Amino acid sequence: HPLDPPADPFAVAQAAADDIARLTGVERHDVAVTLGSGWGKAAELIGETVATVPATEVTGFSRPALEGHVGTIRSVRTPQGRHVLIIGARTHYYENHGVRRVVHSVRTAAATGARVMVLTNGAGGIKDTWSPGQPVLISDHINLTADSPLEGATFIDLTDLYAQRLRDIALSVDPSLDSGVYCQFRGPHYETPAEVQMAKAIGGDIVGMSTALEAIAARQAGMEVLGFSLITNLAAGISADPLSHQEVIEAGRMAEGRISALLAEVVGK
Ligand SMILES: Nc1nc2[nH]c(I)nc2c(=O)[nH]1
Numbered sequence: 001h002p003l004d005p006p007a008d009p010f011a012v013a014q015a016a017a018d019d020i021a022r023l024t025g026v027e028r029h030d031v032a033v034t035l036g037s038g039w040g041k042a043a044e045l046i047g048e049t050v051a052t053v054p055a056t057e058v059t060g061f062s063r064p065a066l067e068g069h070v071g072t073i074r075s076v077r078t079p080q081g082r083h084v085l086i087i088g089a090r091t092h093y094y095e096n097h098g099v100r101r102v103v104h105s106v107r108t109a110a111a112t113g114a115r116v117m118v119l120t121n122g123a124g125g126i127k128d129t130w131s132p133g134q135p136v137l138i139s140d141h142i143n144l145t146a147d148s149p150l151e152g153a154t155f156i157d158l159t160d161l162y163a164q165r166l167r168d169i170a171l172s173v174d175p176s177l178d179s180g181v182y183c184q185f186r187g188p189h190y191e192t193p194a195e196v197q198m199a200k201a202i203g204g205d206i207v208g209m210s211t212a213l214e215a216i217a218a219r220q221a222g223m224e225v226l227g228f229s230l231i232t233n234l235a236a237g238i239s240a241d242p243l244s245h246q247e248v249i250e251a252g253r254m255a256e257g258r259i260s261a262l263l264a265e266v267v268g269k
Contacts, residue, residue, distance in 0.1 A: 001062070001097070001101070002015075002059055002060050003098070004098075009100050009103075009104065009107060010111075012060045012104070012107075013060070013104060013107035013110070013111045014111045015059040016058050016104070016111065017111035017112040017113075019057065019058045019059050020053065020085070021112065023057060023058070024050060024053060025050070025051060026050055026051070026075045026083050027113075028083065028112065028113035029075065029084065029085040029109070029112040029114045030082045030113065030114060030115065030116070031082060031084045031085070031116045031117075031118065032084070032085040032087060032105075032106075032110075032112070032114040032116070032223075033046070033084060033087065033118040033263070033267065034087045034105060034106070034117070034118070034119050034214065035086060035087065035088050035120055036119075036120045036122050036210065036211075036229075036230070037121070037122035037230070037248070037249075037252050038120075038122045038230040038232055038251070038252025038253070038255055038256060038259065039120040039122075039230060039259060039260065039263065040088070041257065041260040042086075042259070042260035042263040043074055043076060043086045043088070044260075045261055045264035046078060046084055046086070046263065046264045046267050046268070047076040047077050047082075047084060047264075047268075049074055049076050050075040050077050051074070052072050052073075052075075053072065053073045053074070053075075054071070054072060054073075055072060055073050055087075055088070055089035056071070058073055058108070061073070061089050062091070071088055071089025071090075073086070073089060074086040078267060078268050082267070084267055085109055085112055085114060087105045087108075087109065089105065090105065090210060091104070091105070092188070092209055092210055093184075093186060093187070093210070093213060094186060094187040094188040094209055099147055099148065099149045100149070102149070102214065103149040103213055103214055103216075103217035105214070106214045106223075107217060110218070110221035110223055114223065115222070115223055115224065116223060116224050116225075116226065117215075117218040117221075117224070117226070118226045118227075118228070118263070119210075119211050119218070119226070119228075120227070120229075120230070121208050121210045121211050121228075121229050121230070122208075122230050122232045122248060122252055123182065123206045123207060123208035123230070123231060123232070124190070124196075124206065124207040124232075124233050124235035124236070125180075125231035125234050125238070126204060126205050126206065126207065126235050127178070128234065128239070129178075130231045130234070131231070131234075132231060132232055132233055132234070132247070132251035132254075132255075133230070133231070133232070133252075133254050133255035134178070134230075135228055135229070135230050135231075135255070135259045135262060136179065136205075136206060136230075136231055137162075137167050137171070137177050137178070137179040137180075137228060138181075138182045138206070138227030138228065139162055139167065139179040139180065140161065140162060140181050140182075141162070141183070141211065141227075142181060142182070142184070142199070142202060142203065142204055142212075143212040143213065144183055144184055144199075145184055145186050145212065145213060148216060149213050149214075149216055150216065156220050157219075158216065158219060161216075161219055161225055162215070162226065162227050163224040163225060163226060166225070167179070169266055169269045170226065170228075170262075170266045172269070173262060173265045173266050174262055177262075180204075180205030180206045180229070181203055181204050181205050181206065182204070182207075182208055182212065182227065182229060183199045183206065183207050183208070184208055184209065184210065184211055185199075185208070185209055186209070187209030190236055191207055191235060191236050192236060192237075193237025195236075196236050197237065199235075206229045207235045208229065215227065228259070230251075230252060230255055230259055231251075232247075232248040232249075232251040232255075233247055233248050233251065
């Protein structure tokens with residue numbers, strides 16, 4: 001794979017950014033958004049699509065593992081004239097392709113010029129006041145993967161990783177938004193009730209299988225990060241009923257309109 005050692009992941013990201021500029025005709029992007037489950041509709045609401053490119057045509061992106069989920073990369077222009085790169089081709093850590101592949105889309109976004117990285121995902125909620133379909137701002141993360149996208153002695157500060165400035169913009173759009181600490185588990189299995197209680201005990205409010213590693217890479221690339229979780233289910237053991245993937249998909253579909261409008265407004269600010 002082009003990202004396998006001895007490749008330089010940043011050179012591969014630059015090649016991907018050059019592909020995107022060539023294929024979309026957009027030289028520079030200002031903001032990048034990674035769409036997680038439930039956030040698919042946001043692209044149309046963020047602005048006018050300038051170009052849509054199959055991710056497989058961009059260096060370092062591969063056919064996503066998700067059934068029927070053709071990974072696309074879209075260039076969208078907001079009413080304010082901002083160029084937004086919408087990445088619909090996330091590689092999950094649980095696919096076991098290595099961290100370089102997980103964070104390639106973030107490094108590529110930075111190489112296209114984007115200074116803001118918006119990471120969205122579907123996740124489980126630990127706070128029992130939350131209900132399926134609710135979007136939540138990510139205030140910080142706990143990385144339970146025991147891995148890092150950083151290689152060698154690259155000591156990066158992660159204070160204010162989920163930029164307060166961007167969270168304030170989101171709160172100005174929707175003051176009712178709650179916030180939470182996101183715990184990235186390796187997955188692909190969901191947590192046991194005991195693991196959910198552990199996440200709660202260590203200060204977690206959200207459990208997921210993405211985002212933390214991408215956020216670290218975004219900070220390394222000098223980007224400001226904004227993270228949103230769509231709570232599609234209460235985490236295992238928080239409510240009596242067992243998790244069903246169907247319920248997760250359904251909750252995402254129900255919430256799509258509201259959260260896409262929210263994301264579009266925030267990106268437009
Ligand atoms: N780890 C974890 N990831 C998730 N993704 C979704 I959607 N729901 C969950 C969940 O309950 N736990």
